[in-house]
Amino acid sequence: MGLIGVFVVRMRLSAIGYSMSHGAFAGAALGVATATNPLVTGLLFASGTALMIGPIADKARLHADTITSIVFPLNMALAFVFLTLAPEVGLSSQVANVLWGSIISMTNSDLLYLTTLFAVTLVVVYFVWKELFAIMFNRKLAEADGINTKPFVYLIIFLAGVVITFSLKLVGGLLIYALLFNPASTVLQFSENMRKVVVASPLVGMATTVSGLFLSLFFDLPVGSCIVIVSTIVFVIALLLSPKRKRREETKK
Amino acid sequence: MSEDTIIKLENVSTVYEGETRPSLKGINLAFQKNDLIYILGPNASGKTTLIETINGLLPAFKGKVTVFGLNLKSNGKEIRCQIGYVPQDFMVKPGEPYKALDVVLMGKYGQIGFLHQPEEKDKQEALQAMKLIGIQDLADRAMGKLSGGQQQKVMLARALAKKPKILLLDEPFSNLDPDSRVQIPSLITKLHEEQDLTTIVVTHDIHHMIDHCNRVVVITGGKATFDGTPEEALPLFAHPHTTKLEGHRH
Numbered sequence: 001m002g003l004i005g006v007f008v009v010r011m012r013l014s015a016i017g018y019s020m021s022h023g024a025f026a027g028a029a030l031g032v033a034t035a036t037n038p039l040v041t042g043l044l045f046a047s048g049t050a051l052m053i054g055p056i057a058d059k060a061r062l063h064a065d066t067i068t069s070i071v072f073p074l075n076m077a078l079a080f081v082f083l084t085l086a087p088e089v090g091l092s093s094q095v096a097n098v099l100w101g102s103i104i105s106m107t108n109s110d111l112l113y114l115t116t117l118f119a120v121t122l123v124v125v126y127f128v129w130k131e132l133f134a135i136m137f138n139r140k141l142a143e144a145d146g147i148n149t150k151p152f153v154y155l156i157i158f159l160a161g162v163v164i165t166f167s168l169k170l171v172g173g174l175l176i177y178a179l180l181f182n183p184a185s186t187v188l189q190f191s192e193n194m195r196k197v198v199v200a201s202p203l204v205g206m207a208t209t210v211s212g213l214f215l216s217l218f219f220d221l222p223v224g225s226c227i228v229i230v231s232t233i234v235f236v237i238a239l240l241l242s243p244k245r246k247r248r249e250e251t252k253k
Numbered sequence: 254m255s256e257d258t259i260i261k262l263e264n265v266s267t268v269y270e271g272e273t274r275p276s277l278k279g280i281n282l283a284f285q286k287n288d289l290i291y292i293l294g295p296n297a298s299g300k301t302t303l304i305e306t307i308n309g310l311l312p313a314f315k316g317k318v319t320v321f322g323l324n325l326k327s328n329g330k331e332i333r334c335q336i337g338y339v340p341q342d343f344m345v346k347p348g349e350p351y352k353a354l355d356v357v358l359m360g361k362y363g364q365i366g367f368l369h370q371p372e373e374k375d376k377q378e379a380l381q382a383m384k385l386i387g388i389q390d391l392a393d394r395a396m397g398k399l400s401g402g403q404q405q406k407v408m409l410a411r412a413l414a415k416k417p418k419i420l421l422l423d424e425p426f427s428n429l430d431p432d433s434r435v436q437i438p439s440l441i442t443k444l445h446e447e448q449d450l451t452t453i454v455v456t457h458d459i460h461h462m463i464d465h466c467n468r469v470v471v472i473t474g475g476k477a478t479f480d481g482t483p484e485e486a487l488p489l490f491a492h493p494h495t496t497k498l499e500g501h502r503h
Contacts, residue, residue: 127368134359137351138343144308145415146334146363192395194350244348 001176002183002205003121004163006198007156009184010136015068016053016157017164017180022072023049024165025173026079033082043165049075050161051154079173101172101224103213113166118202121159125198128152133194170209171224179205182231189242208234259419259451260284260307265316267306276302278475279316284453289445289465291483292455294472300455301341303472304421307453308336321418334363337412341423341455345404347397353407354392357383360414382414383407385444402433409437413444420445420452438465 008017027045031038053067125132131152134142143149164176171179183205184197191197212227219226262282269276276299284290294300305311306318309329318325320332337360345351358371358379365371383389386406391399399407405425412420425441426434438458442465445452454466469486471479479489 130359130362130365130371131367133355134362137356137359140310141338141340141343141411142359142362144310144333144336144338144340145360146330148330188350192348192350192397193352194355197350 001163001167001179002202003118003125003198004156004160005180005182005184005205006187006201007125007132007136008160009181009188010194011139011153011156013153013157013160014177014181015072016050017160017177019053019068019071019075020046020049020157020161021164021173021176021180022075022079024161024168024176026075026082027165028168028173029079029082033085039165039168042168043162045075046161046165047158050157053157055154100222101168101170101175103170103223106169110166110169117163117166121163124155124159128155132156136194171227175224175228178228178231179209182228182235183208186231186235186238189238189244192244204234205231257285258283259286259288259321260453261317261319262306262313263317263319265306265313265318267302267311267313269302269311275314276475277306277313280475280477282470282477282480284451286451287449288468289442289452290454290468290470291466292453292470292472293457293459293486298472299475300472301423302475304338304423304453304455307419308333308338308421330363334415335418337415337417337420339405339408339412339420339422339425342427343404343408344401345396345399349395349397351396352392353388353394353396353399354379354383356396356407357392357410357414360411364415378416379410379414382410385413385447386410386440400430402430402437405429405433405437409440409444413448416448418449418451420450422452423455424457425454426456426458441465 005017008014024042024046027048028038028042030036030045031041034041049071053071056067131142131147131149134145134147135149135152139149139153160180164180167176167179170176183201186204187197187200191200208231209227212230213223215221215230216223216226260283262280265277265280266275267277268274276297278299280303292300292303302311306313307320307325309318309325309332312326320328321335323332325332345356354376358376360382361371361375361379365375380389380392383392386409388403388406388410391403391407396404396407409422409425412422420441422441425437429437441452441454444450466483469479469481469483470477471486471489479486
């Protein structure tokens with residue numbers, strides 16, 4: 001999450017991230033309602049949202065934000081419709097897991113999926129790093145230099161959708177985007193080297209997840225919420241200590 | 254198309270992003286190899302649209318654009334790899350995680366190609382481009398910490414790093430401190446001659462015209478209303494329209 005979050009934040013795809021996380025949530029809700037594997041339906045919805053937003057925005061000549069503003073509430077509406085379709089499920093633990101996440105319910109297979117996904121994302125990022133680096137700097141300039149930027153932007157949107165779906169069990173559909181954006185936003189407060197940001201962001205993500213887990217165990221609180229709270233506190237501390245913020249304030253004076 | 258014609262626009266109309274009415278209206282222009290052209294015109298007259306139509310960032314919805322004898326519509330990527338481009342008002346904010354050398358090297362990424370990584374020779378060519386502009390000492394500096402003039406020079410080095418045949422510069426004299434405003438026009442002329450370029454400069458600044466270009470095109474209301482030598486263009490400045498240009502000068 002921390003790794004892909006760097007590209008989502010830098011390419012200004014945050015709104016797409018929100019939509020996809022809620023797409024995954026809607027899909028998982030459909031899975032629960034229809035007694036299908038929520039991971040599969042979540043993945044389908046998140047990927048569907050991801051594959052839809054970029055091309056629609058390009059074809060309709062609209063900013064991706066406009067499309068996401070429409071898709072985001074639609075996914076939430078669908079999620080609640082799906083959950084009410086199966087009243088016997090109600091707010092069972094399965095639904096609660098989709099909503100808020102439950103690290104305890106994660107199986108060895110889930111961990112294997114996440115590890116494999118991280119490795120695949122690393123390899124993909126290594127091979128297309130220069131294109132992603134140029135697009136993060138400025139998409140229009142990258143295009144002017146002869147890079148066809150669309151496939152790379154769609155690739156990041158798709159990868160974000162997959163990563164979000166596989167991480168749903170950890171913090172749930174309502175909180176997951178915090179794990180996507182907070183680590184990258186935290187590290188960006190300090191580093192002026194994009195390669196370091198890409199390395200440090202997943203490490204910060206891991207550290208805040210583990211700290212949140214221990215906090216949850218210690219105080220007997222929901223794991224997903226604790227992870228998000230720790231991650232947000234770390235971001236606020238980073239913002240307060242940020243040399244970049246201080247420089248920006250000095251420049252304004 | 255004569256052998257020396259490097260860019261040709263035939264009855265081209267283009268709509269700028271987010272607009273509904275065309276910014277360029279049926280333009281016909283041909284630029285010859287080694288021309289150094291200044292594109293002048295009031296604000297929102299279609300100058301930037303013209304530049305972005307030539308490198309294909311804005312696709313023409315009517316007419317035909319030919320660059321190096323190739324149709325831009327079907328050869329956009331290949332053509333853009335041979336064009337150096339500096340956009341208007343480009344400024345990197347303080348704190349952005351990019352070194353100046355990284356930014357210059359990015360100019361070569363299209364040429365390096367998909368799944369290939371930049372090699373040492375690419376880095377050396379990027380440094381060489383910085384040396385041409387006289388900013389090699391800025392290579393390891395963070396982009397956001399550089400002044401407007403320094404950033405403009407880095408962007409110029411980025412455009413040159415790919416060893417382009419065409420240089421498109423959109424308002425390169427804006428955001429400049431007084432010293433750079435004197436240096437940059439001469440630098441562009443020097444690079445144009447040394448690097449065997451065809452250079453198109455969009456500007457409001459008519460004062461450099463006589464000394465630094467061999468052709469002037471005035472765009473007004475999306476149409477080319479004047480096309481001639483700087484000397485022929487001079488009388489225009491007594492006209493009320495060009496007084497307007499002066500008024501918009503940065």
